[in-house]
Amino acid sequence: MSEISNITELKNVLEAALLTSHEPLSLDDMLRLFSEKMERATLRMLLDELKQDWDRRTMELVQVASGYRFQARDEYATFLARLNPERQAKYSRAVMETLAIIAYRQPVTRGDIEEIRGVAVNPNVIRQLQERDWIDVIGQREVPGRPSLYGTTKHFLDDLNIRSLSELPPMVDFVQQEISI
Amino acid sequence: MSEISNITELKNVLEAALLTSHEPLSLDDMLRLFSEKMERATLRMLLDELKQDWDRRTMELVQVASGYRFQARDEYATFLARLNPERQAKYSRAVMETLAIIAYRQPVTRGDIEEIRGVAVNPNVIRQLQERDWIDVIGQREVPGRPSLYGTTKHFLDDLNIRSLSELPPMVDFVQQEISI
Amino acid sequence: MIETPLNAKIKGEEFTELPKDLYIPPDALEVYLEAFEGPLDLLLYLIRKHNLDILDIPMADLTRQYMQYVDKMRAIKLELAGDYLLMSAMLIEIKSRMLLPKPVELEEENDPRAELVRRLMEYEAIKLAAQQLDEMPKVGDGLYVASAYYQHITQVKPPEVSLGDLAEAWRNVLKRASHYKHHKVGRSELSVREHMSMILRRLKDDRLLEFTQLFDVQNDGIPKLVVCFLAVLELCREGLLRITQQQAFSPIYVQIASDIDS
Numbered sequence: 001m002s003e004i005s006n007i008t009e010l011k012n013v014l015e016a017a018l019l020t021s022h023e024p025l026s027l028d029d030m031l032r033l034f035s036e037k038m039e040r041a042t043l044r045m046l047l048d049e050l051k052q053d054w055d056r057r058t059m060e061l062v063q064v065a066s067g068y069r070f071q072a073r074d075e076y077a078t079f080l081a082r083l084n085p086e087r088q089a090k091y092s093r094a095v096m097e098t099l100a101i102i103a104y105r106q107p108v109t110r111g112d113i114e115e116i117r118g119v120a121v122n123p124n125v126i127r128q129l130q131e132r133d134w135i136d137v138i139g140q141r142e143v144p145g146r147p148s149l150y151g152t153t154k155h156f157l158d159d160l161n162i163r164s165l166s167e168l169p170p171m172v173d174f175v176q177q178e179i180s181i
Numbered sequence: 182m183s184e185i186s187n188i189t190e191l192k193n194v195l196e197a198a199l200l201t202s203h204e205p206l207s208l209d210d211m212l213r214l215f216s217e218k219m220e221r222a223t224l225r226m227l228l229d230e231l232k233q234d235w236d237r238r239t240m241e242l243v244q245v246a247s248g249y250r251f252q253a254r255d256e257y258a259t260f261l262a263r264l265n266p267e268r269q270a271k272y273s274r275a276v277m278e279t280l281a282i283i284a285y286r287q288p289v290t291r292g293d294i295e296e297i298r299g300v301a302v303n304p305n306v307i308r309q310l311q312e313r314d315w316i317d318v319i320g321q322r323e324v325p326g327r328p329s330l331y332g333t334t335k336h337f338l339d340d341l342n343i344r345s346l347s348e349l350p351p352m353v354d355f356v357q358q359e360i361s362i
Numbered sequence: 363m364i365e366t367p368l369n370a371k372i373k374g375e376e377f378t379e380l381p382k383d384l385y386i387p388p389d390a391l392e393v394y395l396e397a398f399e400g401p402l403d404l405l406l407y408l409i410r411k412h413n414l415d416i417l418d419i420p421m422a423d424l425t426r427q428y429m430q431y432v433d434k435m436r437a438i439k440l441e442l443a444g445d446y447l448l449m450s451a452m453l454i455e456i457k458s459r460m461l462l463p464k465p466v467e468l469e470e471e472n473d474p475r476a477e478l479v480r481r482l483m484e485y486e487a488i489k490l491a492a493q494q495l496d497e498m499p500k501v502g503d504g505l506y507v508a509s510a511y512y513q514h515i516t517q518v519k520p521p522e523v524s525l526g527d528l529a530e531a532w533r534n535v536l537k538r539a540s541h542y543k544h545h546k547v548g549r550s551e552l553s554v555r556e557h558m559s560m561i562l563r564r565l566k567d568d569r570l571l572e573f574t575q576l577f578d579v580q581n582d583g584i585p586k587l588v589v590c591f592l593a594v595l596e597l598c599r600e601g602l603l604r605i606t607q608q609q610a611f612s613p614i615y616v617q618i619a620s621d622i623d624s
Binding site for chain 3: 016018019020021022024059069070071072074076077078080081082085086089090091093096097099100101103104105106107116117118132138139140141142143149151152159160162164165166167168169170171
Binding site for chain 1: 193194196197198200201202203206210213214215216238239240251252253254257260261263264
């Protein structure tokens, strides 16, 4: 008597095996799943069908050197990467100081930042902060070269969990008349 | 702008994550998948739907102690067992009895285990269970020598496919059983 | 009931249960010893094998059976586990106490066998629990969890920055930039700076605004209106904004300085 009677069940066994295996499964591996003898051609046919069943779904059945495996489609890679992110140690001193200058002195140009820090600003520093969506260009200064003016974004306030810049730690150590807000 | 616009896509991300993760995923893990904030209630709703989507299919979405995972339905176990006939060696009775004492009587010291079993405990037995990440030192008993107290881990519950110790098979109380007759 | 599963091989011959009599081939002793997990296990085996009532153990019988077994083991294997000998002593003690006449009022609760029975039952329950745990499907043994492959890309989690980190960085800037020392920043200045950016952002979209449009008189309180005005002045001073008026009393317009030339 046949252990499995229909094609769907055969494909289900293959699917269960492929989804739970840590390693790709070779044709020989998969033939071992069934107590009855199966032709390799039949197995290939079943795998083809299984591949089509998973068309446009989260996983795709692919053939690699050592056999077949299910793998998540590329479009999910960015999501899955978030599960185990590698933490970048810290921002460099240049990045932090540039961010501080933009936050406390905005709107500022790259030239302003260089003047305050006394060193040239690596374009990479500005780019890191722009990619984080913490600063952006809010205009140009009307001087030769029309340099970009940078300011902090709303996203920056959100990430630091404050509602406005006035919640930044103030740097006052002398009595100064303040406008109460 | 929303990264993902519809429920099907949200469920697909969850499905891809759960089918590729070797360990159960907690709700917090899964919330990390999405760059936008998601309510836990929404996530639970999506998981419920996903569970139903997989109803009557090869895998089932189950909840164990440390989170959610997909696992092959029982009916496929006999087939899948054929893939790796050389299964993990069974633990000795000494190991299993020690495990049972820790599981049902925790927290216990090595002395407690020896008292119940009537023989000395081989340190190797404890080590085997610790290496499997099934038991753990969870404190010391405040008596001379401050012996370690052992308890079972979440991983033990996960491996046994249960969410809490209360789901362990009930222990037979021989005294009550025999007296009531 | 629970039988000790015995899978002993002696001289190639399979033994699945202990011999009915207590004769044990000399070289098989070690195997038998290993078949039992200790004296409690051996006692349970004897009780179940001889259909003894665990709640009313005939101590004489049980002790005799146990001693025969232990003696034979001792006869050959000198280093018998101390646990077995300890149990012998306990059994003999119980037996002898049962022979003594007991005070009537203590008869019920002071059965010398009580402690032994309690231990046997607890051990039997644990033995059964161990067997059940052993039979449960487990991950890696009868339970198969999903572990499909995915393309691992490393996603670097951006560093965390706190308000303190930011203030610290600004303090460092101030420390080095001597000409800024006199210009430490208070809350009011931060508000002005923030409004400067906000005004620039608005003008980036709207190009030309009437001066009054910069002020939301309906919703903003006086302090905020003042801050907004200071921001406009500061923008002018820094040459970022141009304010124009065609003639006296006509509308005042504000635009970004750079837009005028383009």
